[in-house]
Amino acid sequence: MKTTNSGSATAKFAFILVTSLFFLWGFSNSLNPILIPHLQKSFTLTTTQSTLVDSAVYIAYFLLALPAGYVMKRFGYKTGIITGLMLFSIGAYLFIPAANTQSYAFFLFALFVIASGLSFLETAANPYAAALGPHETSTQRLNLAQSFNGLAVAIAPLIGGRVILTKGYSEDQLSVMTAEGRRIALASEASSVKTPYFILGTFLLLIAIVFAITKLPKIQHKETVRKKSQNILHAFKHKHLTWAVIAQFFYVGAQVCVMSLF
Known part of the structure:
Protein backbone atom coordinates (compact mmCIF):
# COMPACT_ATOMS: atom_id res chain seq x y z
CA MET A 1 0.00 0.00 0.00
CA LYS A 2 1.36 3.43 -0.91
CA THR A 3 0.88 5.97 1.89
CA THR A 4 0.42 9.72 1.52
CA ASN A 5 2.36 12.65 2.87
CA SER A 6 0.85 13.33 6.32
CA GLY A 7 2.23 16.88 6.27
CA SER A 8 -0.08 18.01 3.47
CA ALA A 9 -3.23 19.94 4.37
CA THR A 10 -5.29 17.55 2.26
CA ALA A 11 -4.06 14.49 4.14
CA LYS A 12 -4.64 16.13 7.52
CA PHE A 13 -8.20 17.14 6.65
CA ALA A 14 -8.87 13.69 5.19
CA PHE A 15 -7.66 12.12 8.42
CA ILE A 16 -10.01 14.34 10.45
CA LEU A 17 -12.93 13.31 8.24
CA VAL A 18 -12.07 9.63 8.48
CA THR A 19 -11.65 9.87 12.25
CA SER A 20 -15.22 11.18 12.47
CA LEU A 21 -16.37 7.86 10.99
CA PHE A 22 -14.87 5.96 13.93
CA PHE A 23 -16.93 8.13 16.26
CA LEU A 24 -20.11 7.67 14.22
CA TRP A 25 -20.12 3.88 14.12
CA GLY A 26 -19.13 3.66 17.77
CA PHE A 27 -22.04 5.95 18.63
CA SER A 28 -24.51 3.95 16.54
CA ASN A 29 -23.49 0.55 17.91
CA SER A 30 -23.69 1.83 21.48
CA LEU A 31 -27.33 2.82 20.97
CA ASN A 32 -28.32 -0.81 20.41
CA PRO A 33 -28.19 -1.80 24.12
CA ILE A 34 -30.64 1.08 24.72
CA LEU A 35 -32.88 0.06 21.83
CA ILE A 36 -33.14 -3.57 22.95
CA PRO A 37 -34.99 -3.00 26.27
CA HIS A 38 -36.87 -0.07 24.72
CA LEU A 39 -38.27 -2.15 21.86
CA GLN A 40 -38.72 -5.16 24.14
CA LYS A 41 -41.08 -3.13 26.30
CA SER A 42 -42.82 -1.33 23.42
CA PHE A 43 -43.58 -4.57 21.56
CA THR A 44 -43.86 -6.83 24.66
CA LEU A 45 -41.08 -9.10 23.39
CA THR A 46 -39.34 -11.99 25.06
CA THR A 47 -35.63 -11.69 25.77
CA THR A 48 -34.88 -13.97 22.84
CA GLN A 49 -37.01 -11.90 20.48
CA SER A 50 -35.37 -8.66 21.63
CA THR A 51 -31.89 -9.99 20.83
CA LEU A 52 -32.88 -10.08 17.16
CA VAL A 53 -31.70 -6.46 17.20
CA ASP A 54 -28.11 -7.66 17.50
CA SER A 55 -28.77 -10.48 15.04
CA ALA A 56 -29.98 -8.02 12.40
CA VAL A 57 -26.91 -5.85 12.93
CA TYR A 58 -24.23 -8.53 12.83
CA ILE A 59 -25.81 -10.53 10.01
CA ALA A 60 -25.43 -7.36 7.95
CA TYR A 61 -21.77 -7.13 8.93
CA PHE A 62 -21.26 -10.75 7.89
CA LEU A 63 -23.01 -10.39 4.54
CA LEU A 64 -21.70 -6.96 3.49
CA ALA A 65 -18.04 -7.03 4.57
CA LEU A 66 -16.74 -8.79 1.44
CA PRO A 67 -18.92 -6.80 -1.01
CA ALA A 68 -17.69 -3.63 0.72
CA GLY A 69 -14.12 -4.72 0.14
CA TYR A 70 -14.87 -5.35 -3.52
CA VAL A 71 -16.39 -1.87 -3.92
CA MET A 72 -13.32 -0.33 -2.30
CA LYS A 73 -11.00 -2.27 -4.60
CA ARG A 74 -13.02 -1.47 -7.72
CA PHE A 75 -14.02 2.15 -7.10
CA GLY A 76 -11.80 3.42 -4.29
CA TYR A 77 -12.12 4.28 -0.62
CA LYS A 78 -14.06 7.49 -1.22
CA THR A 79 -16.87 5.68 -3.03
CA GLY A 80 -16.97 3.04 -0.33
CA ILE A 81 -17.19 5.64 2.43
CA ILE A 82 -19.95 7.61 0.70
CA THR A 83 -21.88 4.38 0.05
CA GLY A 84 -21.58 3.49 3.72
CA LEU A 85 -22.74 6.91 4.88
CA MET A 86 -25.74 6.84 2.54
CA LEU A 87 -26.81 3.39 3.74
CA PHE A 88 -26.31 4.53 7.33
CA SER A 89 -28.45 7.61 6.68
CA ILE A 90 -31.21 5.66 4.90
CA GLY A 91 -31.36 3.17 7.76
CA ALA A 92 -31.72 5.99 10.28
CA TYR A 93 -34.55 7.55 8.26
CA LEU A 94 -36.29 4.15 8.09
CA PHE A 95 -36.86 4.35 11.85
CA ILE A 96 -39.60 6.88 11.11
CA PRO A 97 -41.88 4.58 9.03
CA ALA A 98 -40.95 1.72 11.37
CA ALA A 99 -42.29 3.71 14.32
CA ASN A 100 -45.34 4.87 12.35
CA THR A 101 -46.31 1.32 11.36
CA GLN A 102 -45.46 -0.08 14.82
CA SER A 103 -43.64 -2.97 13.17
CA TYR A 104 -40.79 -4.68 14.99
CA ALA A 105 -39.74 -6.38 11.74
CA PHE A 106 -39.46 -2.94 10.12
CA PHE A 107 -37.18 -1.79 12.95
CA LEU A 108 -35.00 -4.84 12.37
CA PHE A 109 -34.81 -4.07 8.66
CA ALA A 110 -33.81 -0.47 9.43
CA LEU A 111 -31.06 -1.72 11.73
CA PHE A 112 -29.89 -4.13 9.02
CA VAL A 113 -29.56 -1.22 6.58
CA ILE A 114 -27.68 0.85 9.17
CA ALA A 115 -25.28 -2.00 9.87
CA SER A 116 -24.76 -2.51 6.13
CA GLY A 117 -23.56 1.07 5.98
CA LEU A 118 -21.35 0.56 9.03
CA SER A 119 -19.81 -2.47 7.35
CA PHE A 120 -18.73 -0.27 4.45
CA LEU A 121 -17.40 2.42 6.79
CA GLU A 122 -15.38 0.06 8.96
CA THR A 123 -13.97 -1.78 5.95
CA ALA A 124 -12.79 1.52 4.46
CA ALA A 125 -11.83 3.66 7.44
CA ASN A 126 -9.29 1.38 9.14
CA PRO A 127 -6.89 0.86 6.20
CA TYR A 128 -7.50 4.38 4.88
CA ALA A 129 -6.61 6.02 8.20
CA ALA A 130 -3.45 3.92 8.37
CA ALA A 131 -2.45 4.98 4.85
CA LEU A 132 -2.88 8.73 5.35
CA GLY A 133 0.76 9.36 6.18
CA PRO A 134 4.14 7.66 6.58
CA HIS A 135 4.10 3.91 7.02
CA GLU A 136 6.20 4.22 10.19
CA THR A 137 3.42 6.10 12.01
CA SER A 138 0.43 4.20 10.61
CA THR A 139 -0.18 2.39 13.91
CA GLN A 140 -0.26 5.66 15.84
CA ARG A 141 -2.75 7.18 13.40
CA LEU A 142 -4.99 4.16 13.61
CA ASN A 143 -4.88 4.14 17.41
CA LEU A 144 -5.68 7.85 17.51
CA ALA A 145 -8.66 7.40 15.20
CA GLN A 146 -9.91 4.42 17.19
CA SER A 147 -9.76 6.40 20.42
CA PHE A 148 -12.69 8.44 19.14
CA ASN A 149 -14.62 5.20 18.74
CA GLY A 150 -14.10 4.64 22.46
CA LEU A 151 -15.23 8.20 23.19
CA ALA A 152 -18.46 7.58 21.27
CA VAL A 153 -19.07 4.32 23.15
CA ALA A 154 -18.75 6.25 26.42
CA ILE A 155 -21.11 9.12 25.64
CA ALA A 156 -23.71 7.42 23.39
CA PRO A 157 -25.59 5.74 26.28
CA LEU A 158 -25.82 9.08 28.10
CA ILE A 159 -27.23 10.90 25.08
CA GLY A 160 -29.31 7.96 23.84
CA GLY A 161 -30.88 7.42 27.24
CA ARG A 162 -32.00 11.04 27.37
CA VAL A 163 -33.45 11.30 23.86
CA ILE A 164 -34.89 7.79 23.39
CA LEU A 165 -36.18 6.96 26.87
CA THR A 166 -38.12 10.21 27.27
CA LYS A 167 -41.63 8.74 27.22
CA GLY A 168 -41.18 5.78 29.49
CA TYR A 169 -44.10 4.39 31.46
CA SER A 170 -43.54 2.29 34.54
CA GLU A 171 -45.09 -1.16 34.86
CA ASP A 172 -47.33 0.22 37.61
CA GLN A 173 -48.65 2.90 35.28
CA LEU A 174 -49.22 0.42 32.47
CA SER A 175 -50.94 -2.09 34.74
CA VAL A 176 -53.81 0.30 35.57
CA MET A 177 -54.45 1.25 31.93
CA THR A 178 -57.08 -0.26 29.70
CA ALA A 179 -55.90 -2.47 26.85
CA GLU A 180 -56.34 0.40 24.40
CA GLY A 181 -54.63 2.87 26.70
CA ARG A 182 -51.71 0.50 27.16
CA ARG A 183 -51.42 0.05 23.39
CA ILE A 184 -51.35 3.82 22.85
CA ALA A 185 -48.79 4.31 25.62
CA LEU A 186 -46.47 1.66 24.23
CA ALA A 187 -46.89 3.06 20.72
CA SER A 188 -45.88 6.45 22.08
CA GLU A 189 -42.76 4.92 23.59
CA ALA A 190 -41.83 3.27 20.30
CA SER A 191 -42.28 6.59 18.48
CA SER A 192 -39.74 8.35 20.69
CA VAL A 193 -36.96 7.17 18.34
CA LYS A 194 -38.24 9.17 15.37
CA THR A 195 -36.76 12.57 16.17
CA PRO A 196 -33.26 11.44 17.25
CA TYR A 197 -32.89 9.10 14.27
CA PHE A 198 -34.17 11.77 11.88
CA ILE A 199 -31.50 14.13 13.21
CA LEU A 200 -28.89 11.38 12.93
CA GLY A 201 -29.92 10.57 9.35
CA THR A 202 -29.74 14.22 8.32
CA PHE A 203 -26.32 14.67 9.94
CA LEU A 204 -25.01 11.59 8.13
CA LEU A 205 -26.33 12.92 4.84
CA LEU A 206 -24.41 16.15 5.41
CA ILE A 207 -21.23 14.22 6.22
CA ALA A 208 -21.69 12.23 2.99
CA ILE A 209 -21.95 15.49 1.04
CA VAL A 210 -18.75 16.77 2.67
CA PHE A 211 -16.95 13.59 1.62
CA ALA A 212 -18.38 13.88 -1.90
CA ILE A 213 -17.14 17.44 -2.45
CA THR A 214 -13.77 16.94 -0.74
CA LYS A 215 -10.77 15.88 -2.79
CA LEU A 216 -9.35 12.98 -0.81
CA PRO A 217 -5.86 11.52 -1.32
CA LYS A 218 -5.92 8.42 -3.50
CA ILE A 219 -4.29 5.34 -2.05
CA GLN A 220 -2.54 3.03 -4.50
CA HIS A 221 -2.12 -0.63 -3.66
CA LYS A 222 0.64 -2.72 -5.11
CA GLU A 223 -0.79 -5.45 -7.26
CA THR A 224 0.39 -8.92 -6.34
CA VAL A 225 0.50 -11.90 -8.64
CA ARG A 226 -2.32 -14.27 -7.77
CA LYS A 227 -2.90 -17.71 -9.16
CA LYS A 228 -6.24 -18.31 -10.83
Missing part, protein backbone atom coordinates in the same frame (compact mmCIF):
# COMPACT_ATOMS: atom_id res chain seq x y z
CA SER A 229 -6.97 -21.19 -8.46
CA GLN A 230 -6.76 -18.92 -5.41
CA ASN A 231 -9.95 -17.62 -3.80
CA ILE A 232 -10.98 -16.06 -0.51
CA LEU A 233 -10.45 -19.34 1.34
CA HIS A 234 -6.79 -19.30 0.32
CA ALA A 235 -6.21 -16.59 2.93
CA PHE A 236 -6.99 -19.06 5.71
CA LYS A 237 -3.83 -20.98 4.87
CA HIS A 238 -2.14 -18.35 7.01
CA LYS A 239 -2.52 -19.66 10.56
CA HIS A 240 -2.21 -16.26 12.19
CA LEU A 241 -5.15 -14.97 10.16
CA THR A 242 -7.24 -18.05 10.95
CA TRP A 243 -6.69 -17.72 14.69
CA ALA A 244 -7.28 -13.97 14.50
CA VAL A 245 -10.69 -14.55 12.88
CA ILE A 246 -11.59 -17.14 15.53
CA ALA A 247 -10.50 -14.80 18.33
CA GLN A 248 -12.49 -11.93 16.82
CA PHE A 249 -15.58 -14.14 16.57
CA PHE A 250 -15.57 -15.01 20.26
CA TYR A 251 -14.49 -11.54 21.35
CA VAL A 252 -17.35 -9.79 19.53
CA GLY A 253 -19.84 -12.43 20.68
CA ALA A 254 -18.86 -11.91 24.31
CA GLN A 255 -18.86 -8.14 23.97
CA VAL A 256 -22.31 -8.00 22.40
CA CYS A 257 -23.83 -10.37 24.96
CA VAL A 258 -22.47 -8.38 27.90
CA MET A 259 -23.46 -4.99 26.47
CA SER A 260 -26.96 -6.05 25.41
CA LEU A 261 -28.08 -8.40 28.18
CA PHE A 262 -26.32 -7.26 31.34
Whole structure:
Protein backbone atom coordinates (compact mmCIF):
# COMPACT_ATOMS: atom_id res chain seq x y z
CA MET A 1 0.00 0.00 0.00
CA LYS A 2 1.36 3.43 -0.91
CA THR A 3 0.88 5.97 1.89
CA THR A 4 0.42 9.72 1.52
CA ASN A 5 2.36 12.65 2.87
CA SER A 6 0.85 13.33 6.32
CA GLY A 7 2.23 16.88 6.27
CA SER A 8 -0.08 18.01 3.47
CA ALA A 9 -3.23 19.94 4.37
CA THR A 10 -5.29 17.55 2.26
CA ALA A 11 -4.06 14.49 4.14
CA LYS A 12 -4.64 16.13 7.52
CA PHE A 13 -8.20 17.14 6.65
CA ALA A 14 -8.87 13.69 5.19
CA PHE A 15 -7.66 12.12 8.42
CA ILE A 16 -10.01 14.34 10.45
CA LEU A 17 -12.93 13.31 8.24
CA VAL A 18 -12.07 9.63 8.48
CA THR A 19 -11.65 9.87 12.25
CA SER A 20 -15.22 11.18 12.47
CA LEU A 21 -16.37 7.86 10.99
CA PHE A 22 -14.87 5.96 13.93
CA PHE A 23 -16.93 8.13 16.26
CA LEU A 24 -20.11 7.67 14.22
CA TRP A 25 -20.12 3.88 14.12
CA GLY A 26 -19.13 3.66 17.77
CA PHE A 27 -22.04 5.95 18.63
CA SER A 28 -24.51 3.95 16.54
CA ASN A 29 -23.49 0.55 17.91
CA SER A 30 -23.69 1.83 21.48
CA LEU A 31 -27.33 2.82 20.97
CA ASN A 32 -28.32 -0.81 20.41
CA PRO A 33 -28.19 -1.80 24.12
CA ILE A 34 -30.64 1.08 24.72
CA LEU A 35 -32.88 0.06 21.83
CA ILE A 36 -33.14 -3.57 22.95
CA PRO A 37 -34.99 -3.00 26.27
CA HIS A 38 -36.87 -0.07 24.72
CA LEU A 39 -38.27 -2.15 21.86
CA GLN A 40 -38.72 -5.16 24.14
CA LYS A 41 -41.08 -3.13 26.30
CA SER A 42 -42.82 -1.33 23.42
CA PHE A 43 -43.58 -4.57 21.56
CA THR A 44 -43.86 -6.83 24.66
CA LEU A 45 -41.08 -9.10 23.39
CA THR A 46 -39.34 -11.99 25.06
CA THR A 47 -35.63 -11.69 25.77
CA THR A 48 -34.88 -13.97 22.84
CA GLN A 49 -37.01 -11.90 20.48
CA SER A 50 -35.37 -8.66 21.63
CA THR A 51 -31.89 -9.99 20.83
CA LEU A 52 -32.88 -10.08 17.16
CA VAL A 53 -31.70 -6.46 17.20
CA ASP A 54 -28.11 -7.66 17.50
CA SER A 55 -28.77 -10.48 15.04
CA ALA A 56 -29.98 -8.02 12.40
CA VAL A 57 -26.91 -5.85 12.93
CA TYR A 58 -24.23 -8.53 12.83
CA ILE A 59 -25.81 -10.53 10.01
CA ALA A 60 -25.43 -7.36 7.95
CA TYR A 61 -21.77 -7.13 8.93
CA PHE A 62 -21.26 -10.75 7.89
CA LEU A 63 -23.01 -10.39 4.54
CA LEU A 64 -21.70 -6.96 3.49
CA ALA A 65 -18.04 -7.03 4.57
CA LEU A 66 -16.74 -8.79 1.44
CA PRO A 67 -18.92 -6.80 -1.01
CA ALA A 68 -17.69 -3.63 0.72
CA GLY A 69 -14.12 -4.72 0.14
CA TYR A 70 -14.87 -5.35 -3.52
CA VAL A 71 -16.39 -1.87 -3.92
CA MET A 72 -13.32 -0.33 -2.30
CA LYS A 73 -11.00 -2.27 -4.60
CA ARG A 74 -13.02 -1.47 -7.72
CA PHE A 75 -14.02 2.15 -7.10
CA GLY A 76 -11.80 3.42 -4.29
CA TYR A 77 -12.12 4.28 -0.62
CA LYS A 78 -14.06 7.49 -1.22
CA THR A 79 -16.87 5.68 -3.03
CA GLY A 80 -16.97 3.04 -0.33
CA ILE A 81 -17.19 5.64 2.43
CA ILE A 82 -19.95 7.61 0.70
CA THR A 83 -21.88 4.38 0.05
CA GLY A 84 -21.58 3.49 3.72
CA LEU A 85 -22.74 6.91 4.88
CA MET A 86 -25.74 6.84 2.54
CA LEU A 87 -26.81 3.39 3.74
CA PHE A 88 -26.31 4.53 7.33
CA SER A 89 -28.45 7.61 6.68
CA ILE A 90 -31.21 5.66 4.90
CA GLY A 91 -31.36 3.17 7.76
CA ALA A 92 -31.72 5.99 10.28
CA TYR A 93 -34.55 7.55 8.26
CA LEU A 94 -36.29 4.15 8.09
CA PHE A 95 -36.86 4.35 11.85
CA ILE A 96 -39.60 6.88 11.11
CA PRO A 97 -41.88 4.58 9.03
CA ALA A 98 -40.95 1.72 11.37
CA ALA A 99 -42.29 3.71 14.32
CA ASN A 100 -45.34 4.87 12.35
CA THR A 101 -46.31 1.32 11.36
CA GLN A 102 -45.46 -0.08 14.82
CA SER A 103 -43.64 -2.97 13.17
CA TYR A 104 -40.79 -4.68 14.99
CA ALA A 105 -39.74 -6.38 11.74
CA PHE A 106 -39.46 -2.94 10.12
CA PHE A 107 -37.18 -1.79 12.95
CA LEU A 108 -35.00 -4.84 12.37
CA PHE A 109 -34.81 -4.07 8.66
CA ALA A 110 -33.81 -0.47 9.43
CA LEU A 111 -31.06 -1.72 11.73
CA PHE A 112 -29.89 -4.13 9.02
CA VAL A 113 -29.56 -1.22 6.58
CA ILE A 114 -27.68 0.85 9.17
CA ALA A 115 -25.28 -2.00 9.87
CA SER A 116 -24.76 -2.51 6.13
CA GLY A 117 -23.56 1.07 5.98
CA LEU A 118 -21.35 0.56 9.03
CA SER A 119 -19.81 -2.47 7.35
CA PHE A 120 -18.73 -0.27 4.45
CA LEU A 121 -17.40 2.42 6.79
CA GLU A 122 -15.38 0.06 8.96
CA THR A 123 -13.97 -1.78 5.95
CA ALA A 124 -12.79 1.52 4.46
CA ALA A 125 -11.83 3.66 7.44
CA ASN A 126 -9.29 1.38 9.14
CA PRO A 127 -6.89 0.86 6.20
CA TYR A 128 -7.50 4.38 4.88
CA ALA A 129 -6.61 6.02 8.20
CA ALA A 130 -3.45 3.92 8.37
CA ALA A 131 -2.45 4.98 4.85
CA LEU A 132 -2.88 8.73 5.35
CA GLY A 133 0.76 9.36 6.18
CA PRO A 134 4.14 7.66 6.58
CA HIS A 135 4.10 3.91 7.02
CA GLU A 136 6.20 4.22 10.19
CA THR A 137 3.42 6.10 12.01
CA SER A 138 0.43 4.20 10.61
CA THR A 139 -0.18 2.39 13.91
CA GLN A 140 -0.26 5.66 15.84
CA ARG A 141 -2.75 7.18 13.40
CA LEU A 142 -4.99 4.16 13.61
CA ASN A 143 -4.88 4.14 17.41
CA LEU A 144 -5.68 7.85 17.51
CA ALA A 145 -8.66 7.40 15.20
CA GLN A 146 -9.91 4.42 17.19
CA SER A 147 -9.76 6.40 20.42
CA PHE A 148 -12.69 8.44 19.14
CA ASN A 149 -14.62 5.20 18.74
CA GLY A 150 -14.10 4.64 22.46
CA LEU A 151 -15.23 8.20 23.19
CA ALA A 152 -18.46 7.58 21.27
CA VAL A 153 -19.07 4.32 23.15
CA ALA A 154 -18.75 6.25 26.42
CA ILE A 155 -21.11 9.12 25.64
CA ALA A 156 -23.71 7.42 23.39
CA PRO A 157 -25.59 5.74 26.28
CA LEU A 158 -25.82 9.08 28.10
CA ILE A 159 -27.23 10.90 25.08
CA GLY A 160 -29.31 7.96 23.84
CA GLY A 161 -30.88 7.42 27.24
CA ARG A 162 -32.00 11.04 27.37
CA VAL A 163 -33.45 11.30 23.86
CA ILE A 164 -34.89 7.79 23.39
CA LEU A 165 -36.18 6.96 26.87
CA THR A 166 -38.12 10.21 27.27
CA LYS A 167 -41.63 8.74 27.22
CA GLY A 168 -41.18 5.78 29.49
CA TYR A 169 -44.10 4.39 31.46
CA SER A 170 -43.54 2.29 34.54
CA GLU A 171 -45.09 -1.16 34.86
CA ASP A 172 -47.33 0.22 37.61
CA GLN A 173 -48.65 2.90 35.28
CA LEU A 174 -49.22 0.42 32.47
CA SER A 175 -50.94 -2.09 34.74
CA VAL A 176 -53.81 0.30 35.57
CA MET A 177 -54.45 1.25 31.93
CA THR A 178 -57.08 -0.26 29.70
CA ALA A 179 -55.90 -2.47 26.85
CA GLU A 180 -56.34 0.40 24.40
CA GLY A 181 -54.63 2.87 26.70
CA ARG A 182 -51.71 0.50 27.16
CA ARG A 183 -51.42 0.05 23.39
CA ILE A 184 -51.35 3.82 22.85
CA ALA A 185 -48.79 4.31 25.62
CA LEU A 186 -46.47 1.66 24.23
CA ALA A 187 -46.89 3.06 20.72
CA SER A 188 -45.88 6.45 22.08
CA GLU A 189 -42.76 4.92 23.59
CA ALA A 190 -41.83 3.27 20.30
CA SER A 191 -42.28 6.59 18.48
CA SER A 192 -39.74 8.35 20.69
CA VAL A 193 -36.96 7.17 18.34
CA LYS A 194 -38.24 9.17 15.37
CA THR A 195 -36.76 12.57 16.17
CA PRO A 196 -33.26 11.44 17.25
CA TYR A 197 -32.89 9.10 14.27
CA PHE A 198 -34.17 11.77 11.88
CA ILE A 199 -31.50 14.13 13.21
CA LEU A 200 -28.89 11.38 12.93
CA GLY A 201 -29.92 10.57 9.35
CA THR A 202 -29.74 14.22 8.32
CA PHE A 203 -26.32 14.67 9.94
CA LEU A 204 -25.01 11.59 8.13
CA LEU A 205 -26.33 12.92 4.84
CA LEU A 206 -24.41 16.15 5.41
CA ILE A 207 -21.23 14.22 6.22
CA ALA A 208 -21.69 12.23 2.99
CA ILE A 209 -21.95 15.49 1.04
CA VAL A 210 -18.75 16.77 2.67
CA PHE A 211 -16.95 13.59 1.62
CA ALA A 212 -18.38 13.88 -1.90
CA ILE A 213 -17.14 17.44 -2.45
CA THR A 214 -13.77 16.94 -0.74
CA LYS A 215 -10.77 15.88 -2.79
CA LEU A 216 -9.35 12.98 -0.81
CA PRO A 217 -5.86 11.52 -1.32
CA LYS A 218 -5.92 8.42 -3.50
CA ILE A 219 -4.29 5.34 -2.05
CA GLN A 220 -2.54 3.03 -4.50
CA HIS A 221 -2.12 -0.63 -3.66
CA LYS A 222 0.64 -2.72 -5.11
CA GLU A 223 -0.79 -5.45 -7.26
CA THR A 224 0.39 -8.92 -6.34
CA VAL A 225 0.50 -11.90 -8.64
CA ARG A 226 -2.32 -14.27 -7.77
CA LYS A 227 -2.90 -17.71 -9.16
CA LYS A 228 -6.24 -18.31 -10.83
CA SER A 229 -6.97 -21.19 -8.46
CA GLN A 230 -6.76 -18.92 -5.41
CA ASN A 231 -9.95 -17.62 -3.80
CA ILE A 232 -10.98 -16.06 -0.51
CA LEU A 233 -10.45 -19.34 1.34
CA HIS A 234 -6.79 -19.30 0.32
CA ALA A 235 -6.21 -16.59 2.93
CA PHE A 236 -6.99 -19.06 5.71
CA LYS A 237 -3.83 -20.98 4.87
CA HIS A 238 -2.14 -18.35 7.01
CA LYS A 239 -2.52 -19.66 10.56
CA HIS A 240 -2.21 -16.26 12.19
CA LEU A 241 -5.15 -14.97 10.16
CA THR A 242 -7.24 -18.05 10.95
CA TRP A 243 -6.69 -17.72 14.69
CA ALA A 244 -7.28 -13.97 14.50
CA VAL A 245 -10.69 -14.55 12.88
CA ILE A 246 -11.59 -17.14 15.53
CA ALA A 247 -10.50 -14.80 18.33
CA GLN A 248 -12.49 -11.93 16.82
CA PHE A 249 -15.58 -14.14 16.57
CA PHE A 250 -15.57 -15.01 20.26
CA TYR A 251 -14.49 -11.54 21.35
CA VAL A 252 -17.35 -9.79 19.53
CA GLY A 253 -19.84 -12.43 20.68
CA ALA A 254 -18.86 -11.91 24.31
CA GLN A 255 -18.86 -8.14 23.97
CA VAL A 256 -22.31 -8.00 22.40
CA CYS A 257 -23.83 -10.37 24.96
CA VAL A 258 -22.47 -8.38 27.90
CA MET A 259 -23.46 -4.99 26.47
CA SER A 260 -26.96 -6.05 25.41
CA LEU A 261 -28.08 -8.40 28.18
CA PHE A 262 -26.32 -7.26 31.34
